[in-house]
Amino acid sequence: MKVENTEPLRIETGDNLVSVLGENLDTTKPWHIMYASPSTIVLTGQEVGRSYKGSEDGFFVLNQENFKMYFTSLAATGFTGAISVEIESETKTIYLLSGKVVFASSSLIDDRLGEICYRHNIISLQDLLNSTVKVDDKIKFGQVLLKDQVMNNMGISLALKKQVGEIIKSLFLSDYLIVHAKKNVAPVTEVIFLGDDDDFIDDCYVYGLVYMQFTRSLMPETQIQMTNKEHLVKIFPESTFYGDMLALIEQYSKVDELVQHLNLSRAYALNAIFHLYINGYLRMAPLSEATFEKGDINESLNEKIHTYELFVKYVKDHFEATNVEFPVHELIEFVHQLNGNRVPLLKIDKKAYFTKESIARLQKLTKALPHKQDYFNVRLDSMMRFVMQIAQDNLSEDLVKLVKGYYYDAVL
Secondary structure (H helix, E strand, O other), X not given: OOEOOOOOOEEEEEOOEEEEEOOOEOOOOOXXXXXXXXXXXXXXXXXXXXEOOOHHHOOEEEEHHHHHHHHHHHHHOOOOEEEEEEEOOEEEEEEEEOOEEEEEEEOOHHHOHHHHHHHOOOOOHHHHHHHHOOOOXXXXXXXXXXXXXXOOHHHHHHHHHHHHHHHHHHHHHOOEEEEEEEEOOOOOOOOOOOOOXXXXXXXXXXXXXXXXXXXHHOOOOOEEEEOOHHHHHHHOOOOOHHHHHHHHHHHOOEHHHHHHOOOOOHHHHHHHHHHHHHOOOEEEEOOOOOOOOHHHOOHHHHHHHHHHHHHHXXXXXXXXXXXXXXXXXXXXXXXXXXXXXXXOOOOEOOOOOEOHHHXXXXXXXXXXXXXXXXXXXXXXXXXXXHHHHHHHHHOOHHHHHHHHHHHHHHHO
């Protein structure tokens, strides 16, 4: 079910009638109308949305893609109020003021400020335990941290922002969400997000896509191994969340066993494993390989990746012919830097070629967010230019001329 946005939609109203007109509306399948808030209705396709408790009370079920669209469209209207989301037996709420995220709350223990601070190594386990026992109806966790000088006001502000971000990101760790919007509901406090909410929601959506792809690849026999134990112990020392998690991995190498011993909800436990895995700290096998339906293949992206791999092979062949070692580890580090602070979608192996998982993630993402194609095109171009730089710095002048000729003929 698609609505192409190349042409503007026109909305006309009459007595007991609202018409949506456009040249590119897909009318081959039925659309369903849902009441989302006092000022918003949502049109969904049959396969992605369904009424939950009846459209009159504003509850409905959305998948990740439609929740992102719903959230951003609601924010674009300048919505002020609360968007509540039910996930299993827990409720999470995002508060907006004039369309901007200002706070988020959750009934899940794992979403409490102290738990999030501990998992992100903002406070120690001992700080968490000492502060938790001092919290009551009159004094909040953050106030305890201030009073005990564990954090200052700036630290508390940044921690609250982290909490809000993590709660929102967690909404994209589930296939479907039960959603309800209420107008003019005020939060207990406000956190000002620095940056673009739309970009942040896009990042959360991307993270959710890759996370869900990861969870679907897990098998009952999937085993976990650390890539470099000595290095990881330095990065994640004992008594930090991930340090203690690494100790558990040595005892419980199967995914389900580890999840049971992490004292987290299943989604959060899998997310913790996913975080270490996608950043290269863990090896996991066997994993079921990603499969694509015909419509999931982005031929333009495939062609770009193929062009990169042919170019890097051409350059590597010249290195091998002249007995010069190709600095693949520098290229791997360069690619890692291209990912920035976002989920690392770009990943190459020790032969400088894209991993199957990376290609699967890129295919999934550019299918869901076509506008990201240009974003990755720029990064693939940067990778090829870096390979060119490596050639210029390590090969003879004659070979560099050949590499440049190939680059200008086959790449540009």
